[in-house]
Every structure is written in structure tokens, then in C-alpha cells.
Amino acid sequence: MSRSKNLTNYHSHSLYCDGRASMEDFVRFALSEGFTSYGFSSHAPLPFSTAWTMEWDRMNDYQAEFHRIKEKYAGKIELYLGLEIDYLNEESNPSAARFRELPLDYRIGSVHMLYNERGEVVDVDVPADVFRQIVDKQFGGDLEQVVRLYYGRLRRMLELGGFDVVGHADKMHYNAACYRPGLLDEVWYDTLVKEYFEDIAARGYQVEINTKSYHDLGTFYPNERYFPLLRSLGIRVQVNSDSHYPERINSGRPEALRALKQAGYETVMEMYNGVWQEMPIVL
Structure with a gap:
């Protein structure tokens, strides 16, 4: 297996959560695309049932199925098992x-979620038109409050730890900017985001460049405008597609790699032999 083309992905969903195909379907497609390292990261269980998270009673099945396909495709692709775990609250x-x-x-x-003033859980990882309704109905139209709540929870997650990679670091930026055009240039917002990335750098986390929405919405998470800042802070990055469909596992990857190169990055993080390694960006 040649490892020279940055064909990896570690943010991936399957039928164990809200993905649209089996683990093996994703692996077979990854092989057809020439991927050399691939990881699954189903949405971890929450204290309540949702349509998009795994339940605890599926966890053993999730692990068993992974080990079955890992053994089946040994020597063809390196497979890894992860979870995407939400910061919901202190428990x-x-x-x-x-x-x-x-x-x-x-x-x-x-x-993905915030609490409104009534202590109710509100999913804010939604399309822009739904996000607008949520801000207006659940938070009285106070976009700044919603943004500060979001980054406050992200910062608390960094403080508590227990993970390796920050998922879609500033995903709210798209919806928030749709709600209030020009937001990203407002000083308070820019300061909030920069302090967040400085915190990530100080704690040594990796940041994924999440390409899921690039072809649909024209943006990465985090926003490409922050790539030079991430580079200057010494933050290690990996490129992930957050794929829910096998045919989208490579979506946006070449564009993300080019953007990282333009921002001064020479390497991305990939996992081989069970260890995160810096691999040269090859365009």
C-alpha cells in the first residue's frame, strides 16, 4: 500500500448511527478509491435516544463488526475504531x-447541542433556515448569546479532555453568518474564535479539516480563513470527510489539501501502525 497520496479518513458514520451504509460498504468503497487508512467514528450514545446517535446496547455489536472487517481486509487497508463523542453536560x-x-x-x-434558558436540549447542527428559527424561537433572536454558548461549550470540552481530535471546530460559523451576514468580520466574533484556537493549541489537540459541506455550501470546518492561524499556532491537522455515504468519503479532500498547502502546511496527521504520524501533503 502506497501511503503517499493522503488517502485517509477518520470521521465516518455507518448504520450504527446516522450513516447510510454498512461499515463494510464504506471499506469496500475506500479500497476502490485507493485509501490506505480509514477510521469509523459513530455518534456516541447520549443519555437519551435520538435519530442520529448509537445506543449503548449496540456498542458490543459495533466493536465486533469492526473487528470482523478489520481481519477480513487485513493487508489491504488499515482500519481503526473511534467514536464521535458529544460534550452535552458535565456528566x-x-x-x-x-x-x-x-x-x-x-x-x-x-x-452539536446547546441548552436554552428553560434547560431544554436544542440541536443547533441543522440547516441554516432551521437554525434561524431556533435562534428566534429558542433564544429570543439573540445570535450573540447562541454563539457565545457554543464556544463556551467547546472550550469546556477542551478543558475536560478525553479525546484526540476536535470535530468540525467552528461548524456554527456557516449558520451564524447566514443569520447575520458580516458576522465573521465582527471583532468580538473574531476574537472569540482566535482564543478558542489558541486554547486548542495550548492543549495539544489535533483539529480536523472537515470537508463534508465543501461541495454543497462552499466551506470547510473550520473556516479556511483560519488555516494560517492554525499553522502559526502549530496545530496539527487531519482531513476528514465526515462521510455518511460511501461515495462521499473523498469529497472535498483535494481542495482541503490545496488550501492547507497554501496556508503553509507541509504535513497532515494520519494513523499508521496504530500511531498518529505526520505525513507530507502530496498534491
Whole structure:
């Protein structure tokens, strides 16, 4: 297997959560695309049921199926097992013992949900038109409050730890900028995001360049405008497609690699032999 083309992906979903195909379907497609290293990161269980997260009673099946296909495709592709774990609250987050005890190769830490003033959980990882309704109806139209809540939870997740990779680091930027055009140039917002990345750098986390929305919305997570900042802070990055469909595992990867190169990056992080390694960017 040649490892010279940066054909890897570690943010991937399957039928164990809200993915649209089996683990093996993803692996077979990854092989057809020439991938050399691939990881699964189903949405970890939450304290309540959702349409998009795995349930705890599927965890043993998730691990068993992974090990079956890992053995089946040994020598053809390196496969790794992870989870995308939400920071929900102080009891349910990547640092919780129940997640730490799982025999995983890596963990992605993400935020998808906030609490409104009534203490109700609100999913803010939604299309822009739905996000607008949520801000208006759940948070009284106070976009700044929503943004600060979001970054506050991200910072708390960094503080608690228990994961390796920050998932879609500033994903809210697209919806927030749709709600209020020009937001990304407002000083308070820019300061908030820069302090967040400085915190990531100080704690040594990797950041994924999430390409899921690039072809649909024209943006990466984090926003490409911050790539030079990440580089100057010495933050290690990996390129992931957050794929829910096998045919999209390579979506946006070449564009992300070019953008990273333009920002001064020479390497990306990839996992081989069970270890994160810096691999040269090859365009």
C-alpha cells in the first residue's frame, strides 16, 4: 500500500448511527478509491435516544463488526475504531469514564447541542433556515448569546479532555453568518474564535479539516480563513470527510489539501501502525 497520496479518513458514520451504509460498504468503497487508512467514528450514545446517535446496547455489536472487517481486509487497508463523542453536560462528554474505558483507537470531540434558558436540549447542527428559527424561537433572536454558548461549550470540552481530535471546530460559523451576514468580520466574533484556537493549541489537540459541506455550501470546518492561524499556532491537522455515504468519503479532500498547502502546511496527521504520524501533503 502506497501511503503517499493522503488517502485517509477518520470521521465516518455507518448504520450504527446516522450513516447510510454498512461499515463494510464504506471499506469496500475506500479500497476502490485507493485509501490506505480509514477510521469509523459513530455518534456516541447520549443519555437519551435520538435519530442520529448509537445506543449503548449496540456498542458490543459495533466493536465486533469492526473487528470482523478489520481481519477480513487485513493487508489491504488499515482500519481503526473511534467514536464521535458529544460534550452535552458535565456528566455526558468525552471525559466520562464510560467512554474512556472503551477499547478505541481514537476519539473525536464535538458539540452539536446547546441548552436554552428553560434547560431544554436544542440541536443547533441543522440547516441554516432551521437554525434561524431556533435562534428566534429558542433564544429570543439573540445570535450573540447562541454563539457565545457554543464556544463556551467547546472550550469546556477542551478543558475536560478525553479525546484526540476536535470535530468540525467552528461548524456554527456557516449558520451564524447566514443569520447575520458580516458576522465573521465582527471583532468580538473574531476574537472569540482566535482564543478558542489558541486554547486548542495550548492543549495539544489535533483539529480536523472537515470537508463534508465543501461541495454543497462552499466551506470547510473550520473556516479556511483560519488555516494560517492554525499553522502559526502549530496545530496539527487531519482531513476528514465526515462521510455518511460511501461515495462521499473523498469529497472535498483535494481542495482541503490545496488550501492547507497554501496556508503553509507541509504535513497532515494520519494513523499508521496504530500511531498518529505526520505525513507530507502530496498534491
